[in-house]
Amino acid sequence: MEFKELFQKHTLACLAGGFVIGVAVCGIGSAAMAFSGSPAFCGSCHAMKGEAATFAMSSHRALECTDCHLPHDNAVHYMFEKGRTGMIDTYHEVLRDYPANIKISSEGRQTVNDNCLRCHQTTMGSVHADVGVSMDTGGDCLKCHSSIAHGSNHLEGGIKVE
Amino acid sequence: APNDTSVKLAKIPQDKQLGKEAYKEAYPLEYNSFMKNNDTSPSPTGYGGAQAENSHLTEQPEMVENFKGYKFALQYDDDRGHTYAGEDFKNTKRLPGQKGNCITCKSSYMYDVYYKQSGWDYASKPIDEVMAPIEDDQWFGCSTCHDPETMELRVYQQGFIDSMARRGIDVNNASHNDKRAYVCAQCHNEYYFTKEDGRVNHPFDNGLDAESEYEFYQSGQAGAFKQDWIHADSKAPMLKAQHPDFETWATSVHADAGVTCVDCHMPYMRENGQKYTSHWMTNPLKTTEESCLKCHDESAETLKARVQTIGDNTFKLQRIAGKTVAQAHKTIKAAMDAGATDEQLEEPRQLVREAQWYWDWVAAENGMGFHNPDKIMRTLGLSIDKAHQCIEKTNAIMKGSL
Amino acid sequence: APNDTSVKLAKIPQDKQLGKEAYKEAYPLEYNSFMKNNDTSPSPTGYGGAQAENSHLTEQPEMVENFKGYKFALQYDDDRGHTYAGEDFKNTKRLPGQKGNCITCKSSYMYDVYYKQSGWDYASKPIDEVMAPIEDDQWFGCSTCHDPETMELRVYQQGFIDSMARRGIDVNNASHNDKRAYVCAQCHNEYYFTKEDGRVNHPFDNGLDAESEYEFYQSGQAGAFKQDWIHADSKAPMLKAQHPDFETWATSVHADAGVTCVDCHMPYMRENGQKYTSHWMTNPLKTTEESCLKCHDESAETLKARVQTIGDNTFKLQRIAGKTVAQAHKTIKAAMDAGATDEQLEEPRQLVREAQWYWDWVAAENGMGFHNPDKIMRTLGLSIDKAHQCIEKTNAIMKGSL
Ligand SMILES: [Ca+2]
Ligand SMILES: [Ca+2]
Numbered sequence: 001m002e003f004k005e006l007f008q009k010h011t012l013a014c015l016a017g018g019f020v021i022g023v024a025v026c027g028i029g030s031a032a033m034a035f036s037g038s039p040a041f042c043g044s045c046h047a048m049k050g051e052a053a054t055f056a057m058s059s060h061r062a063l064e065c066t067d068c069h070l071p072h073d074n075a076v077h078y079m080f081e082k083g084r085t086g087m088i089d090t091y092h093e094v095l096r097d098y099p100a101n102i103k104i105s106s107e108g109r110q111t112v113n114d115n116c117l118r119c120h121q122t123t124m125g126s127v128h129a130d131v132g133v134s135m136d137t138g139g140d141c142l143k144c145h146s147s148i149a150h151g152s153n154h155l156e157g158g159i160k161v162e
Numbered sequence: 163a164p165n166d167t168s169v170k171l172a173k174i175p176q177d178k179q180l181g182k183e184a185y186k187e188a189y190p191l192e193y194n195s196f197m198k199n200n201d202t203s204p205s206p207t208g209y210g211g212a213q214a215e216n217s218h219l220t221e222q223p224e225m226v227e228n229f230k231g232y233k234f235a236l237q238y239d240d241d242r243g244h245t246y247a248g249e250d251f252k253n254t255k256r257l258p259g260q261k262g263n264c265i266t267c268k269s270s271y272m273y274d275v276y277y278k279q280s281g282w283d284y285a286s287k288p289i290d291e292v293m294a295p296i297e298d299d300q301w302f303g304c305s306t307c308h309d310p311e312t313m314e315l316r317v318y319q320q321g322f323i324d325s326m327a328r329r330g331i332d333v334n335n336a337s338h339n340d341k342r343a344y345v346c347a348q349c350h351n352e353y354y355f356t357k358e359d360g361r362v363n364h365p366f367d368n369g370l371d372a373e374s375e376y377e378f379y380q381s382g383q384a385g386a387f388k389q390d391w392i393h394a395d396s397k398a399p400m401l402k403a404q405h406p407d408f409e410t411w412a413t414s415v416h417a418d419a420g421v422t423c424v425d426c427h428m429p430y431m432r433e434n435g436q437k438y439t440s441h442w443m444t445n446p447l448k449t450t451e452e453s454c455l456k457c458h459d460e461s462a463e464t465l466k467a468r469v470q471t472i473g474d475n476t477f478k479l480q481r482i483a484g485k486t487v488a489q490a491h492k493t494i495k496a497a498m499d500a501g502a503t504d505e506q507l508e509e510p511r512q513l514v515r516e517a518q519w520y521w522d523w524v525a526a527e528n529g530m531g532f533h534n535p536d537k538i539m540r541t542l543g544l545s546i547d548k549a550h551q552c553i554e555k556t557n558a559i560m561k562g563s564l
Numbered sequence: 565a566p567n568d569t570s571v572k573l574a575k576i577p578q579d580k581q582l583g584k585e586a587y588k589e590a591y592p593l594e595y596n597s598f599m600k601n602n603d604t605s606p607s608p609t610g611y612g613g614a615q616a617e618n619s620h621l622t623e624q625p626e627m628v629e630n631f632k633g634y635k636f637a638l639q640y641d642d643d644r645g646h647t648y649a650g651e652d653f654k655n656t657k658r659l660p661g662q663k664g665n666c667i668t669c670k671s672s673y674m675y676d677v678y679y680k681q682s683g684w685d686y687a688s689k690p691i692d693e694v695m696a697p698i699e700d701d702q703w704f705g706c707s708t709c710h711d712p713e714t715m716e717l718r719v720y721q722q723g724f725i726d727s728m729a730r731r732g733i734d735v736n737n738a739s740h741n742d743k744r745a746y747v748c749a750q751c752h753n754e755y756y757f758t759k760e761d762g763r764v765n766h767p768f769d770n771g772l773d774a775e776s777e778y779e780f781y782q783s784g785q786a787g788a789f790k791q792d793w794i795h796a797d798s799k800a801p802m803l804k805a806q807h808p809d810f811e812t813w814a815t816s817v818h819a820d821a822g823v824t825c826v827d828c829h830m831p832y833m834r835e836n837g838q839k840y841t842s843h844w845m846t847n848p849l850k851t852t853e854e855s856c857l858k859c860h861d862e863s864a865e866t867l868k869a870r871v872q873t874i875g876d877n878t879f880k881l882q883r884i885a886g887k888t889v890a891q892a893h894k895t896i897k898a899a900m901d902a903g904a905t906d907e908q909l910e911e912p913r914q915l916v917r918e919a920q921w922y923w924d925w926v927a928a929e930n931g932m933g934f935h936n937p938d939k940i941m942r943t944l945g946l947s948i949d950k951a952h953q954c955i956e957k958t959n960a961i962m963k964g965s966l
Contacts, residue, residue: 096836096838100831100858101853127438151459159570161573161715413873468817471938535938535941536877536933537873539937542945543880546949550955553956554955
């Protein structure tokens with residue numbers, strides 16, 4: 001577990017480094033940029049396998065993960081969040097200290113919700129949906145559609161004894 | 163924008179705001195779906211439904227005994243769609259002799275005309291006088307739930323507003339989601355008319371379950387109001403429970419998850435890629451796909467079967483409770499016939515009052531258990547126990563006195 | 565990198581397969597979590613729990629009356645972790661005089677040694693003889709659920725296999741998901757010992773609820789078995805219900821959705837990124853994050869509060885039912901003391917038998933209603949009604965004969 005020790009000793013430095021590398025890698029080219037938001041890339045982590053698998057069976061499977069999980073209000077915000085969340089994900093993946101059950105955070109939920117509305121504004125045009133003002137309206141998409149991307153059956157299949 | 167097809171707020175002429183007709187052109191999807199409330203198809207579970215003359219009294223004959231001496235023994239039907247609210251009201255055999263307070267939950271006329279003029283005054287005037295000016299189209303129109311100027315939801319039934327305020331809740335500053343429950347809750351709840359000025363009030367102060375509401379009536383919190391009637395057989399002072407749909411839902415799993423009446427009974431529907439709110443407030447199993455399946459992954463069949471099971475379990479106990487209560491009234495009557503005194507029968511009469519309250523709380527509720535299974539079943543268990551206690555107590559008295 | 569969703573199969577020496585020790589090194593995550601079954605912390609809801617001497621008889625004294633004349637009045641504790649199965653069994657005051665069939669659900673010794681040798685023969689031998697050779701580590705080891713050669717789940721309790729076969733279900737050809745319930749269900753169910761050869765059998769033929777199982781015993785489907793004991797006070801022929809956890813779960817919302825015992829009681833955990841199945845089969849509210857939140861969006865607090873509410877509602881009716889049953893036994897006894905004949909008391913005794921069966925079905929079940937709220941509450945409602953009917957019938961007889 002040298003990685004773990006390294007991380008624990010130099011957490012800050014590693015994070016800053018990770019951030020820079022993240023942004024740099026992402027900046028290398030639009031191909032890399034696109035790949036690093038794709039189901040194939042995100043799903044390459046153990047922690048993401050379940051979500052990638054369920055997503056692949058959803059009505060939205062043609063989308064990129066980042067279409068929902070990163071803010072799309074402007075490019076700077078997008079890049080910043082991409083670096084920031086990518087850093088956190090990498091940190092926990094390396095430490096392997098993430099919980100058995102990863103649950104989306106309330107900020108994460110808000111981001112996703114904004115993205116629903118980004119694509120489906122027209123659909124919601126005639127009903128009460130003050131998104132952005134508060135999630136406490138018809139605009140709380142996840143109240144009714146939380147299983148749209150990853151199903152709601154989280155049964156994961158067994159652990160194999162080989 | 164040219165492609166913007168979103169609904170535009172329409173100006174409804176003031177003199178037409180209480181009706182429905184004037185909204186037809188501006189809001190066709192909502193209007194047309196509201197008119198589906200005229201549908202009278204049976205309930206998918208067999209509980210509830212919307213047929214005329216769907217009589218509780220025929221379905222559960224024990225009710226005739228339990229309401230003996232009260233108007234509910236004359237006619238007591240299952241509720242129908244909102245478009246029938248005026249018609250069914252005017253035709254019910256329970257109407258003669260009632261006061262104006264009865265129209266409180268049948269249209270917004272009481273508010274936009276009477277209440278705005280002179281508060282609760284209408285409440286204690288004779289019903290004939292109060293309902294005379296209301297035109298057919300003015301019973302249960304769009305203004306019943308919407309502010310006609312803004313089309314925002316509105317909660318204006320002052321009895322409900324006051325009763326919620328006593329619980330520390332300002333319904334008009336509630337979240338939008340909560341309003342999607344309160345707009346229904348202002349009518350779909352247990353109420354009584356105060357003896358003092360006939361206004362509508364709700365026994366919510368101690369909590370939203372049958373026991374807390376019973377305590378409200380027992381403790382004098384209802385002021386001079388003590389009973390709805392004296393039972394013809396047992397001479398017990400009885401309470402009538404009315405549709406505690408709000409109270410039942412309020413502590414349910416669905417309420418916990420922020421799921422309101424509107425989410426199930428008025429699901430979003432689609433037309434031309436746009437959503438609108440269905441205004442056919444009916445049994446949601448008639449629209450399972452839209453009402454349930456967005457949140458639930460189970461199949462429509464599985465969900466329906468579950469609602470049916472809960473309903474069957476509830477109805478099984480409801481019948482046992484209702485029949486035992488009926489027997490309790492008859493047992494007290496037999497004791498009276500055999501010479502038991504009012505003093506001796508004091509406790510049995512309290513017991514049958516309480517037992518019937520619990521039974522009626524469920525029988526009058528409209529979800530047949532589904533809105534909150536374990537709460538409803540607990541209430542029925544208490545009813546069965548109290549009704550039998552009444553019978554045993556009465557028999558013990560008789561044994562002594564024979 | 566280690567594959568975080570697989571484990572390497574280890575060869576366990578044949579003579580060590582029944583114990584746990586030999587598995588320790590090969591499967592440390594599973595072994596260590598299994599050892600957490602030694603934990604004795606209290607239940608988050610106050611129902612259940614795992615403390616030694618957590619006596620049902622002290623918590624609900626009406627049980628002493630209801631089990632009068634039977635071993636359950638001597639000692640009847642709440643269940644503890646699987647690691648205590650041998651110890652608690654050997655120490656229970658209910659043990660003296662029992663037969664070998666008792667060990668059927670306490671380890672796989674009965675199967676791997678006795679059953680493989682000579683079928684159900686062990687069932688009717690004296691318990692002391694049958695349990696003598698079982699070493700401490702051999703009570704409830706890994707082989708209780710796993711085939712030690714392959715570590716696959718196994719269902720081998722022949723009584724359960726046969727009883728399910730009569731329902732048309734071949735448990736060993738079931739889906740993997742179903743096996744995740746059957747592996748528990750083979751023990752956590754209602755059973756009786758046949759009079760014919762003492763084997764374990766289950767009253768599942770007519771259905772998986774209390775009424776159907778009662779009908780099984782009433783109709784002669786249990787062969788020569790008619791009762792577990794004669795009640796000391798009422799002299800009624802009584803049945804003891806045992807932990808119908810499987811039957812309760814089997815028709816629940818969770819079962820409908822394919823959620824098995826294992827999903828809640830043995831959730832997936834992670835250690836250093838390695839995923840494993842928790843082997844601490846305890847109250848899932850001790851692991852709400854992993855047990856519930858993987859499927860539910862509500863907060864842990866909301867979910868716990870809901871389980872608590874269901875438990876409180878259930879316990880309220882369970883106590884009423886239990887106490888009324890106790891009173892029924894005493895009422896019959898009073899009638900006997902006053903000279904009532906066996907013929908007169910035939911019907912009351914049938915009523916108390918049935919009432920107690922319904923009550924016990926719930927009292928012996930381990931989810932305090934949560935596993936299936938409305939089914940459990942219906943059963944309690946029936947119990948309350950039948951127990952009172954018994955009292956009323958008996959009093960009516962006495963009134964006639966006094
Ligand atoms: Ca109806
Ligand atoms: Ca326990």
